[in-house]
Amino acid sequence: MEAIKKRTIYHDIFHWKDFRLKVFVEGSIIGLLAGIVTVMFRYSLEAAGTLRGQIYGYLKTGGMIPIVAWFIVLILIGVIVGLIVRRDPMARGSGIPEVEGILAGQLKMKWPSVIVSKFVGGVLAIGAGLSLGREGPSIQLGAAVGQGFSRLLGRRRMEEKYLITSGASAGLAAAFNAPLAGAIFALEEVHKTFSPAILMSAVAASLTSDFVTEWVFGMKPIFAFPALAVLPxxxxxxxxxxxxxxxxxxxxxxxxxxxxxxxxxxxxxxxxxxxxxxxxxxxxxxxxxxxxxxxxxxxxxxxxxxxxxxxxxxxxxxxxxxxxxxxxxxxxxxxxxxxxxxxxxxxxxxxxxxxxxxxxxxxxxxxxxxxxxxxxxxxxxxxxxxxxxxxxxxxxxxxxxxxxxxxxxxxxxxxxxxxxxxxxxxxxxxxxVLTKKGKRNPSLGAEGKSPAGGKQVITEVAVCLGSQLEGKRIKDVSWPAHSLIVSIRRGDEEIIPNGNTRILAGDNMYTLVDEARLGEVKAVFRHLAGEPDA
Incomplete structure (x- = not known):
């Protein structure tokens, strides 16, 4: 079975155009699903905000008893939200750091629990008036939808990362009617690197998600500045x-x-x-x-x-x-x-x-x-x-x-x-988050201890201009242990590397690693390739 999985992974890499088309189509589907979930979340928040405004309007003229009753309601909401977060710590806060940690192989997420906890907890907390935004929860909800799609269809870890990223992009696009920002966010903030496959899947997801949003909320920008003149x-x-x-x-x-x-x-x-x-x-x-x-x-x-x-x-x-x-x-x-x-x-x-x-x-x-x-x-x-x-x-x-x-x-x-x-x-x-979980040092692996190996996954790293890898041959680089370079993408050219293969700026390198060592190996590769730390 493990040999079959490896052959399938190699097949995806060596048939890259087909794989990119596949994640593009899947990204479109995830964008549709994530868009629906995010629109429901956004609609619930707007309804809660309207109700909140009516409540405070009444409290200003209703006397002391309604005010005391409202504060009791706020305490109950606080207790409920606290219990939700205690039950599922992945629902805490923004959710964006958690998504980045999941994609880096440092955190794990149970997607059904996150969708329910983040949705309900977010509506209660933000709807009650806390100074928080809908975009972080929307991104995590989209990422959870992407992971759920992957798990239900039995996708591999390599493909799942693209699908989670697609969902995160779709969440941001739907939260703010901003499909371009959703796609760029996946490259600049989530992965901190440029990848054609990430771009294709993120754009597909963002566009379909934005289509759902504009169908429900209308084709208009979030902020209304109608008389905005061009600054001289x-x-x-x-x-x-x-x-x-x-x-x-x-x-x-x-x-x-x-x-x-x-x-x-x-x-x-x-x-x-x-x-x-x-x-x-x-x-x-x-x-x-x-x-x-x-x-x-x-x-x-x-x-x-x-x-x-x-x-x-x-x-x-x-x-x-x-x-x-x-x-x-x-x-x-x-x-x-x-x-x-x-x-x-x-x-x-x-x-x-x-x-x-x-x-x-x-x-x-x-x-x-x-x-x-x-x-x-x-x-x-x-x-x-x-x-x-x-x-x-x-x-x-x-x-x-x-x-x-x-x-x-x-x-x-x-x-x-x-x-x-x-x-x-x-x-x-x-x-x-990682420090609290005892995972701050990437060499400790996914469970906070030195792993002996296990499930293998593919990680992608872009070689930056002026990095330690640029211009060097494969055999001249001290590569991290427990890793194997299986492919180099140079534009549309597929290169099967050997010891004499020279690495150029702009190359996308694909490395087979143990999943438990993904954080450790990826950190080393990012350093060698000149990428920002994840």
Missing amino acids: FRYYGYLIGLGVITGLFGVLFNRTLVKTLNTYDAISFLPRSLLPVLPLLAGGLLGLVLPQTLGGGHELINSLARIHFSLMMLIVLVVVKFAFTMISYGSGVPGGIFLPLLVVGALTGDIYGHLIVAYFSANPQYVTNFIVLAMAAYFAAIVKAPITGSILITEMTGSFQHLLALIAVSMTAYIVTDVLNSKPIYEELLER
Whole structure:
């Protein structure tokens, strides 16, 4: 049986065009399924948000008894969400670090449990008003759908990775009506490398998922900025200042989030399952005095284009939204940080726009531009995926005329975070998860101990320009143990390597490894090939 599996793996590699077509078709199916699940999740959140608004509207005039009753409901929701997370720890938080850990062979996921837990827990937590986004849960839900499709049809580990990636891309596309961002996210953030097979399957999944979303919610961008003028070149000098500020704030966001998680871990006066009660009670108070800060913040971003908030009000909103996001995410409830960080970025851009209008006599009509640009820059600073951020904001605003300014400000923010040695937030969060599970050292294998071998899988690594492998022959490289290079893809050319085969930049190398050693071997290969750490 093992010999048959190996022959099938080799068949996929040596018939690469057929395999790419296969994952393209399967990606389309997964996109359809993940799109349906994500649309249901998104629809449930919108319904919960509408109900929440009605409840707080009534509480302001209903007297003390309804307020006390509502806070009791919030406590019950906190207990339920805490029990859900306790039962399935993979449902905690955003879900994006967990997906990356699964694809790296460092974590395992039970897809039926994740779909139910993430869906129910996310609707309860975000619907009740916590400052969390739908995108992280949507990505994990899509990834779980991809894994479920793979497991039900008996797909191999190599193929399953593509299908999980397809589902994750479909989840992001459906969450934000952003099919291009969904595909780029798979390359830039999830895999941190370019692969034609990943691109084909991710694009197929994102497009079909977006089709489902637009069929249900309509063909319109998420954010409504109808009068967004093109920023003149004479204003591009202001982009440097905005990029520096958002870069610094991005570093603050990442470090504060990690410290908040550590603070929650140190709490001893409450059981872990009751921690969600704390942010929900805080959200209840905010709902009575500052309801704009509740939920992901989609409505708040749209209101910035319609309502002229005072500078003091904007400062209050950004401080409260920042703090409430930390408190919400730190508790470990299901929910993402994409949308809340975009809100903080938008408020920062609005403040920046007010200041340059007041002190540098800038035209007030371009304040909205700085709101949009700051969202992309803040995303680039926190997630450290500037291309994904630029494409995402472009699709979410429905305007491709601002791509140059978006990339310019995003790269400025990215450079600032690089100078300050700030890690991508999802990489830091994954490290925390692995550390808690005793798996931080990739040499310890999938179960935290040195494995003796087992099921073999294929891993793909791209050779980067200027890496240690570029220009060398196979026999001149010290390869990691328990690995076998079985194929090199050079464009459409298939190369069966031998000791004298020379490696070139742009090659995609396929290596057969023990699944239990996947994290260890892949980390070594990424280092040799010049890829960023996963």
